[in-house]
Structures are given as C-alpha cells and as structure tokens.
Amino acid sequence: MKKPKQTQMNPNWVQLQQKLKLNASKASRTFNNSDDDTPNSILGKRKERPDDESNDCQNNPLIPVNDDSSLTDAVAMDCEMVGVGQGNKSALGRVTLVNKWGNVVYDEFVRPMERVVDFRTKISGIRPRDLRKAKDFWTAQKKVAELINGRILVGHALCNDLKALLLSHPKKDIRDTSEYQPFLKSSSRRALRHLAAEHLGVKIQTGEHCPIEDARAAMMLYQRNKKEWEKSIKDQFRLKQKQRKSKQKKRQKNEDASNANHVGVGS
Secondary structure (H helix, E strand, O other), X not given: OOOOOOOOOOHHHHHHHHHHHHHHHHHHHHHHHHHHHHHHHHHHHHHHHHHHHHHHHHHOOOOOOOOOOOOOOEEEEEEEEEEEOOOOEEEEEEEEEEOOOOOEEEEEEEEOOOOEEEXXXXXXXXXXXXXXXXXXXXXXXXXXXXXXXXXXXXXXXXXXXXXXXXXXOOHHHEEEOOOOHHHXXXXXXXXXXXXXXXXXXXXXXXXXOOHHHHHHHHHHHHHHOHHHHHHHHHHHHHHHHHHHHHHHHHHHHHHHHHHHHHHHHHO
C-alpha cells in the first residue's frame, strides 16, 4: 500500500504559525506575572496619590483646611500694584481678600484711573490682558470697603494697600505683620517672605507675587500669634486710656489751681 503523499506547506504559512506560537508564549508569561506587577504599577500608585496630597497639605500650612468662603470676623488683604504716570507712581492693579481659613472672599484685577506704563509683571504678575476686562477702580473700592467694614483687617504693610485703595480703617482693627513687635528685628520691619520662612516654614514670593498666597501668609501669622497679639492690643488700649485719664486729671488740677489763684487775687 502506498503511503499518502505529504503535502508540502507554504513557507510563509509555516513562518506565520511559528510567529503566532512565539507571541502566545510571551502573552502567557506576561499574564502569569501580572499579579506581581499590578499592585506596584496601578493599584500602588492609586493608593499613594492621596498620601502624597495629604503630605503636601501637611507641609504647606497656607493650604486651607476647608472650602468655606464666608466672611469672618478677621480678613486678610493683599494688593498688587502697577506703575502709572512716569512709572514710579503706584496704582492698584489687583486686590485680594481671604477669610480666617485662607479661602478667597474677593479677588479682582482693577483697572487704574490713569494709563498704565509699567505692569511690573516680574513682581505683580499682572499682564495687559488681565486689565482689559478688569473692574473699574471705584467698583472695586466700594466692594472692598463693604467687606472690611467692622472687621479686623490683617496684612503686611497695610498702609500701602489702603493708600492705593484710597481707604482708611480704624487703627484698633488693623493687624499689620510688618509692625507687630515680636516680628521686628532691631526695631526694623522685615519682608513678608522672611516672616513666612521663619515662622511658617514656607517659601513665598520666589517669583511673581501671588496676592492670595501673601494674604494667606499674613493671616496664618496672625492666627498663630492671635492670643498674644490681641493681649498686646488690649494692653496698649488700657495704657492709652490710663495716660489719657492722667492727662485729664492733671489738666483739671491745673485749671482748679488757676481758678483758685484768680479768686485769691479778686478777694
């Protein structure tokens, strides 16, 4: 009996079968090792992200602990200025207010009344496009006045910010980190970035200034020293009252003595 004649396979088909077997073998090995890879490559990263975020929050005290943007009894303000006139005259370009938790309650670019000749972008962070649809000065001023009215105002070198806003605020309600005695060095004022680095352990103003970050830093400096700060304010108030009463008594005593002399001369 003749043996059946073997059909010769096409070389291309043989090569394709070998290639398919090789790919199947690789896929099998990959599948077998996938249990080891998955926790580290996918699930591990997914678990690490919340930890990383929480570590950032813990390391940066300027990040608010909640999202409550309501007005509080104390608000911190910071302003960024642009140059008008010959460029050396400052005008308000942006104003920001945050509450006691550091959440923004007001943040607006402001269009100055005079033509801007220097945006001071390297410091202010303000660019021409920011002021094209900005609030006009009087609208921003009115809103800020409403927000700070009757509240403790926190900030750094607030006299400059209030001057730019053409506003005033009761001295008894101002908490200025540039004037707080324990923050002074040899009776001289220190920059906010130095106070933030020393007392909060954070770096700010490393490039363009962020008024939100600066206002948060000032508020955090106040909150961490609030007890002692408020006590010093009360002590100063009592001392001034005592001095005022002493002057009034001295004045009254001098008036009584003067009246007595006049009576003696007349008699």
